[in-house]
Amino acid sequence: DTEVTQTPKHLVMGMTNKKSLKCEQHMGHRAMYWYKQKAKKPPELMFVYSYEKLSINESVPSRFSPECPNSSLLNLHLHALQPEDSALYLCASSQVPGQGATNEKLFFGSGTQLSVL
Amino acid sequence: SQKIEQNSEALNIQEGKTATLTCNYTNYSPAYLQWYRQDPGRGPVFLLLIRENEKEKRKERLKVTFDTTLKQSLFHITASQPADSATYLCARSGYSTLTFGKGTMLLVSP
Numbered sequence: 001d002t003e004v005t006q007t008p009k010h011l012v013m014g015m016t017n018k019k020s021l022k023c024e025q026h027m028g029h030r031a032m033y034w035y036k037q038k039a040k041k042p043p044e045l046m047f048v049y050s051y052e053k054l055s056i057n058e059s060v061p062s063r064f065s066p067e068c069p070n071s072s073l074l075n076l077h078l079h080a081l082q083p084e085d086s087a088l089y090l091c092a093s094s095q096v097p098g099q100g101a102t103n104e105k106l107f108f109g110s111g112t113q114l115s116v117l
Numbered sequence: 118s119q120k121i122e123q124n125s126e127a128l129n130i131q132e133g134k135t136a137t138l139t140c141n142y143t144n145y146s147p148a149y150l151q152w153y154r155q156d157p158g159r160g161p162v163f164l165l166l167i168r169e170n171e172k173e174k175r176k177e178r179l180k181v182t183f184d185t186t187l188k189q190s191l192f193h194i195t196a197s198q199p200a201d202s203a204t205y206l207c208a209r210s211g212y213s214t215l216t217f218g219k220g221t222m223l224l225v226s227p
Contacts, residue, residue: 004160033214040126040219041219042206042217042218042219042220043161043206043217044217045214045215045216048214056214088158090160090161092160103148103149103166103168103210105151105163105166106153106161106163106215107163108160108161108162109160110158110159110160111158111159111160113158
């Protein structure tokens with residue numbers, strides 16, 4: 001199994017809602033990532049988990065809360081989002097966390113297209 | 118800050134021709150450059166990785182070069198097909214993760 005599975009594929013939420021994005025991989029990868037991508041822009045890193053511990057938080061607002069319950073699962077909890085948070089949210093994994101300059105290729109899921117009304 | 122730039126937003130070519138996409142970086146050379154393909158509404162898919170001390174890497178119809186003097190990587194698709202139409206992203210290695218360029222949208226016409 002070489003897939004990263006993300007659910008849901010599409011999500012519409014109001015600014016007062018609480019929702020969660022889910023990501024799963026069964027490749028035995030020990031690094032997992034959340035990226036945010038706006039239309040015609042590159043993916044921007046949000047969070048990195050290394051061996052189930054949060055290792056990088058790219059100054060993401062607290063209305064985004066990541067969670068890594070085990071080595072196969074990654075969640076992103078959403079609360080009180082703004083319309084400008086509408087984007088494609090991508091989960092990715094790599095075999096091991098990069099140490100120094102990384103040569104680890106990333107495996108991406110298909111993403112969750114999020115619309116905040 | 119370490120930047121990665123793909124100056125062409127879009128590239129249109131005829132089927133059968135070679136597509137050449139450019140990726141430029143600033144400041145010091147990254148140890149690795151990676152190239153990904155992204156289709157609309159989907160996540161990027163890894164294609165090739167090239168190390169700083171490698172001049173060229175090939176995989177089937179794909180070829181990547183790394184020129185540390187020009188601070189540039191070129192990505193070639195030979196004998197292009199309409200199915201190659203997609204956005205191609207280059208990414209530079211950094212501490213623990215990658216920084217992506219904006220991508221070049223390639224359109225191959227029959």
